[in-house]
Amino acid sequence: MKHKTFFWFFLPTAAAMLVFIFAPIVSVVMQSVFLPHEAVLVEVENCGPFGCTTETAIDQEATDRLRDASPLGRFSGLELYFDRSNLASAEVAEIWRTTESWGAFGSELYDLPFYRAMAFTLTYTFTVTPLLIALGFFIAVAVNSVTRQIRGFLIFFSLLPMIVTPLVGSLILFWMIDARGVLGNLISYLANDPGLSLKASTPLMWISLIVYGIWSSAPFAFVVFYAGLQTVPQDTLESAQIDGATRAQQIRYVIVPHLMPLITFVALIQLMDNFRVFEPIVGFNAEAHARSLSWKIFNDLTGETQQLSAAATTSVLTILCVALLLSPVLVRTWRDFRGKA
Amino acid sequence: MASKAQRKPLTLQLALVAFLIVWLIAAAFPFLWTLWGSFKVELDFFSINDWTNALTGDRTEQTYGRPFTGAGYYGAWIQEEFWRATINTFIVCFFVVCTSLTIGTLGAYALSRSGHNYVFWLLIIALIFRAMPPITLVSGYLPVFFDWNIWGYLPTAIIALVAINQPFTLWMLHSFFMKIPKDLDESAKVDGCTQFQAFWHVIIPVMWPGVITTGLFSFLLAYNDFAVTALVLSESNRTMIPEIAAFLGTTQTEGNVMFAVAAVVSATVPLFILVMFFQRQIVSGLTAGAVKG
Numbered sequence: 001m002k003h004k005t006f007f008w009f010f011l012p013t014a015a016a017m018l019v020f021i022f023a024p025i026v027s028v029v030m031q032s033v034f035l036p037h038e039a040v041l042v043e044v045e046n047c048g049p050f051g052c053t054t055e056t057a058i059d060q061e062a063t064d065r066l067r068d069a070s071p072l073g074r075f076s077g078l079e080l081y082f083d084r085s086n087l088a089s090a091e092v093a094e095i096w097r098t099t100e101s102w103g104a105f106g107s108e109l110y111d112l113p114f115y116r117a118m119a120f121t122l123t124y125t126f127t128v129t130p131l132l133i134a135l136g137f138f139i140a141v142a143v144n145s146v147t148r149q150i151r152g153f154l155i156f157f158s159l160l161p162m163i164v165t166p167l168v169g170s171l172i173l174f175w176m177i178d179a180r181g182v183l184g185n186l187i188s189y190l191a192n193d194p195g196l197s198l199k200a201s202t203p204l205m206w207i208s209l210i211v212y213g214i215w216s217s218a219p220f221a222f223v224v225f226y227a228g229l230q231t232v233p234q235d236t237l238e239s240a241q242i243d244g245a246t247r248a249q250q251i252r253y254v255i256v257p258h259l260m261p262l263i264t265f266v267a268l269i270q271l272m273d274n275f276r277v278f279e280p281i282v283g284f285n286a287e288a289h290a291r292s293l294s295w296k297i298f299n300d301l302t303g304e305t306q307q308l309s310a311a312a313t314t315s316v317l318t319i320l321c322v323a324l325l326l327s328p329v330l331v332r333t334w335r336d337f338r339g340k341a
Numbered sequence: 342m343a344s345k346a347q348r349k350p351l352t353l354q355l356a357l358v359a360f361l362i363v364w365l366i367a368a369a370f371p372f373l374w375t376l377w378g379s380f381k382v383e384l385d386f387f388s389i390n391d392w393t394n395a396l397t398g399d400r401t402e403q404t405y406g407r408p409f410t411g412a413g414y415y416g417a418w419i420q421e422e423f424w425r426a427t428i429n430t431f432i433v434c435f436f437v438v439c440t441s442l443t444i445g446t447l448g449a450y451a452l453s454r455s456g457h458n459y460v461f462w463l464l465i466i467a468l469i470f471r472a473m474p475p476i477t478l479v480s481g482y483l484p485v486f487f488d489w490n491i492w493g494y495l496p497t498a499i500i501a502l503v504a505i506n507q508p509f510t511l512w513m514l515h516s517f518f519m520k521i522p523k524d525l526d527e528s529a530k531v532d533g534c535t536q537f538q539a540f541w542h543v544i545i546p547v548m549w550p551g552v553i554t555t556g557l558f559s560f561l562l563a564y565n566d567f568a569v570t571a572l573v574l575s576e577s578n579r580t581m582i583p584e585i586a587a588f589l590g591t592t593q594t595e596g597n598v599m600f601a602v603a604a605v606v607s608a609t610v611p612l613f614i615l616v617m618f619f620q621r622q623i624v625s626g627l628t629a630g631a632v633k634g
């Protein structure tokens with residue numbers, strides 16, 4: 001295809017992505033290094049028959065002049081990155097000096113909004129991803145072993161947790177694990193503690209969010225692995241059997257290596273998706289116990305006072321984390337590409 | 342297939358069946374339970390004394406004389422005007438699907454038919470864009486949308502969703518286009534078609550399954566979105582999902598959780614129907630990007 005034809009075919013989608021994905025990334029970076037102008041204040045002296053009073057007023061003209069001179073705002077460099085709502089360098093240094101043990105350091109650090117969000121986001125991402133891959137794999141192996149007639153039925157119900165809107169899915173689970181819901185009742189009956197409430201305990205809330213994460217993403221892994229299982233070479237499997245491999249050995253040495261590219265694929269997609277965890281925290285009403293980076297941005301954007309700059313700064317930090325997460329894949333693709341060229 | 346060596350011992354078979362039943366319950370039971378409970382009053386749906394109330398509907402019978410009531414649905418749809426949000430959702434989904442398929446097929450077709458190096462880089466850039474959490478992009482949109490006075494309207498949300506959708510759409514359509522032999526458009530061009538005519542008259546007619554599958558996923562993305570629609574749309578233009586989130590904020594205090602339950606069930610129904618009719622396409626779409634490696 002000629003460059004020119006390619007250009008015209010690709011233009012609309014490129015324009016959409018440039019304006020609504022690339023430009024916003026530039027925009028958050030700009031917002032994070034520039035602060036909006038403060039209004040210029042002037043003291044006005046009002047003299048009347050009963051003496052003079054001084055008032056502070058906004059000098060509209062001077063403010064407008066300032067805005068016209070540098071429309072981006074006043075350059076603040078990395079100031080926003082190190083203030084309290086993000087990396088909080090001063091506070092961290094303070095905590096480092098004053099705390100004695102690692103545990104105390106950790107718990108003090110957890111009180112800072114950025115580190116708090118980071119702790120949950122990382123825990124969530126790195127527990128949910130491996131567990132959902134394992135569960136998805138077991139479901140795929142199990143479904144693959146039953147008769148063909150009921151597989152369609154099984155796949156239909158397995159797809160539901162993934163297809164359903166994250167907010168809706170998390171609400172449905174949340175209402176069930178509520179202390180007055182059916183699962184909440186069951187859990188407090190099993191634990192023999194009638195006052196037990198998942199909503200009141202941070203570890204239990206984290207566990208329920210992680211369970212939700214696995215529940216809602218395992219179907220994706222299942223479907224991908226199930227499709228992969230259909231292409232397992234039967235000859236290799238049979239020769240393994242003839243050589244006396246047990247069922248576990250067949251899975252370990254034939255099936256898992258065959259599915260390895262798919263496992264990498266699912267892991268990559270799920271790392272990206274789990275890192276943006278957000279809706280379950282809204283659905284579970286869990287912000288008292290668990291906050292993610294996405295939730296922090298959302299909160300800064302919607303709160304009583306919109307903190308656009310703080311949100312933008314957290315966004316930049318989140319984007320950097322995503323880039324870090326993706327870098328092994330990118331490096332590998334780059335090597336493959338160089339190898340081919 | 343079922344040779345003697347492959348037949349499973351009984352215990353293993355039982356374990357597999359038990360595991361599948363447990364998974365089936367985990368996957369389906371929450372939906373059935375909530376559907377059933379949505380026709381009850383709150384004291385049955387959340388019953389502190391006896392969980393079987395949610396099954397039998399004792400309190401519902403005391404209040405309405407029947408074990409089932411549509412009060413939650415009435416409250417959500419009529420009183421709280423959930424129908425407005427539903428209409429908005431379908432407007433947004435319709436336009437998002439149409440626009441992203443139109444520009445996505447053009448772009449993905451170009452990517453699949455061009456052998457130049459930059460195709461690789463464009464796909465990698467799309468992958469990086471795909472990894473961006475939507476909420477970080479929204480925080481880039483807001484100041485600009487406020488400045489230009491386009492915040493709050495449906496078209497703004499539609500265009501934003503189309504763009505956020507593009508990287509994924511491109512990847513999926515690209516993998517479908519790669520399966521269509523290049524000889525097909527080459528021969529059309531030999532017969533005197535321009536590239537666009539070859540695309541339109543020869544490739545698109547055989548691409549329908551791929552286009553429908555990708556369209557389904559575009560629909561799901563637009564339908565399921567919360568981050569963009571919650572922050573970009575004004576109150577009167579809200580779609581279903583932010584509307585449900587708003588129910589939680591306002592109605593929980595009034596003790597009308599049942600409105601939210603009814604709304605949640607209403608929002609699940611279209612998805613249920615979608616999976617019922619398009620299960621095959623959804624499965625093929627999920628595996629399209631994956632199976633080739």
